[in-house]
Amino acid sequence: MPAYYKDINQCNICKDEYTSSFIEVMPGNRIYLCQNCVEAARFNFIWICLNCGTAYLRPKTTVMKRRNGYGIKEAIMLGEMKIIQGIYFCIKCNPEGILEQKQQKTNCLGQNGH
Ligand SMILES: [Zn+2]
Numbered sequence: 075m076p077a078y079y080k081d082i083n084q085c086n087i088c089k090d091e092y093t094s095s096f097i098e099v100m101p102g103n104r105i106y107l108c109q110n111c112v113e114a115a116r117f118n119f120i121w122i123c124l125n126c127g128t129a130y131l132r133p134k135t136t137v138m139k140r141r142n143g144y145g146i147k148e149a150i151m152l153g154e155m156k157i158i159q160g161i162y163f164c165i166k167c168n169p170e171g172i173l174e175q176k177q178q179k180t181n182c183l184g185q186n187g188h
């Protein structure tokens with residue numbers, strides 16, 4: 075199929091590039107991502123807020139240390155694209171919800187290591 079027949083959409087991660095490639099983070103929820111962001115997904119986990127559309131990148135090494143095994147290894151084994159995960163709300167659009175989660179998971183998305 076010729077490229078110009080495909081949907082071209084703004085990249086949901088960087089909101090900078092336009093791209094025709096997307097993944098479904100949840101059924102019916104398409105996340106478009108450009109080549110740059112596919113590259114970024116090799117080294118980072120990417121969370122995207124399905125509510126407000128904000129994308130969050132975390133270096134894999136940091137995440138691996140803090141969330142020992144919790145679904146992350148499985149995600150890697152399924153392939154790079156699965157490293158992008160949809161979340162229903164983020165700290166921008168629901169700070170209280172995030173705080174509740176944080177109490178259970180001891181600041182896993184907190185400050186950077188360095
Ligand atoms: Zn992008």
Ligand SMILES: [Zn+2]
Nearest residue numbers: 123126164167
């Ligand atoms: Zn949000």
